[in-house]
Amino acid sequence: MIAVTGASGHLGKATLNYLVAKTDANSLVAIVRDPAKATDLSDKGIQVRTGDYTDPASLAASLAGVDTLLLISSSVVGEERVRQHTNAVNAAKEAGVKHIVYTSATSPSANALFPAAIDHFHTENLLKESGLTYTIFRNNLYLDVLPMIIGDAAQSGQLPFPGGDGKVSYALREDIAEGLANALTSEGHENQIYExxxxxxxxxxxxxAILGQKSGKTVDYLDIPASAYEAELAKHLPAPVVSLYTGMAEAIKQNDFNRPDSALEKLLGRQPVNLEDFLKS
Ligand SMILES: NC(=O)c1ccc[n+]([C@@H]2O[C@H](COP(=O)([O-])OP(=O)(O)OC[C@H]3O[C@@H](n4cnc5c(N)ncnc54)[C@H](OP(=O)(O)O)[C@@H]3O)[C@@H](O)[C@H]2O)c1
Structure with a gap:
């Protein structure tokens, strides 16, 4: 039996939709905090169980009979996220889960500029020390979040961002979901780490330049200072979110997300959707 946490979220739900097309719905478990958000999954024959990363007993109960767990990283950032992931790994051990597939991030490190990558570093270590079989997907930045960063640049002709000339190997969330479903239903991924x-x-x-080609207008990239970006974000967002995005920008600038790799292409058996395709659509 395969269970997926975060099944009410974008990546978890998309992965289950690929899984249900590949395997018997009876062998799939969707773990959610609120079952009302997963009626579309239960309509497909997937068992929906309640589990909360902050409630170890609920997690252990939701994992009964499960062999493989896709642990979708929690949406909080910081020490609380590591605590939640620790609960999930301990519950998996208690319930007899054999293999955990985990959604990590690019360049996990105890000293990462991108705050989320610090939590992923600690969770990866937790998995490696758990004694369970693991597979780690170090997911690069989602293409899906790029429109939020580029805003109306195609119309205004200006793309302000403090990213220097750092590069990013973006991935479409839907492609990651398909890659996860393929890995969860095939052999050979034991104790592997994929970029x-x-x-x-x-x-x-x-x-x-791509936005300029698509819109027929000149679009200039303005490599603004990080402090100006931070001040602008602080007008609209709470402090932890501001530090997440400014940290992400600094990490982009120092090329922490510049990790071209063929792992996703191999898992999909085709080229993933790339930035040019995405901006075209
Ligand atoms: N690579 C990137 O660019 C990128 C961007 C954003 C996020 N991420 C990471 O990737 C993960 C998956 O992405 P996504 O797009 O699917 O995010 P998402 O749509 O926000 O989904 C997050 C899921 O985590 C669940 N969750 C949060 N707290 C929980 C808790 N205490 N117990 C159990 N479940 C909990 C949420 O449940 P509810 O529906 O009940 O809230 C939701 O199902 C995110 O959680 C985040 O760690 C990566």
Whole structure:
């Protein structure tokens, strides 16, 4: 039996939709905090169980009979996320789960500039020390979040961002989901770490140039100071979110997300959707 946490979220739900097309729905478990958000999954015959990363007993109960767990990283950032992931790994051990597939991030490190990558570093270590079989998907930045960063650059002709000439090997969330479903239903991924992203990488100057080609207007990349970006974000967002995005920008600038790799292409058996395709659509 395969269970997926975060099944009410974008990546978990998309992965289950690929899984249900590949395997018997009776062998799939969707773990959610709120079953009302997963009626579409139960309509497909997937068992929906309640489990919360902050409630170890609920997690252990939701994992009864499960062999393989796709642990989708929690949406909080910081020490609380590591605590939640620790609960999930301990519950998996208690319930007799044999293999955990985990959604990590590019360049996990105790000293990462991108705050989320610090939590992933600690969770990866937890998995390696758990004694369970693991597979780690180091997911690069989602292409899906790029529109939020580029805003109306195609119309205004200006793309302000403090990314220097750092490059990113973005991946489409839907492609990651398909890659996860393929890995969860095939052999040979035991104790493997995959860099999940494109086989190329793009800078913000590249993005401005592509936007310019698509719109027929000149789009200039403005490599603004990090402090100006931070001040602008602080007008609209709470402090932890501001530090997440400023940290991400600094990490982009120092090429922490510049990790072209063919792992996703191999898992999909085709080229992943790339930045140019995505901006075209
Ligand atoms: N690579 C990237 O660019 C990128 C971007 C954003 C996020 N991420 C990471 O990737 C993960 C998956 O992405 P996504 O797009 O699917 O995110 P998402 O749509 O926000 O889904 C997050 C899921 O985590 C669940 N969750 C949060 N707290 C929980 C808890 N205490 N117990 C159990 N479940 C909990 C949420 O449940 P509810 O529906 O109940 O809230 C939701 O199902 C995110 O959680 C985040 O760690 C990566």
């Amino acid at each position: 999940i992203g494109a086989t190329s990488a793009w800078s913000f100057a590249d993005i401005a």
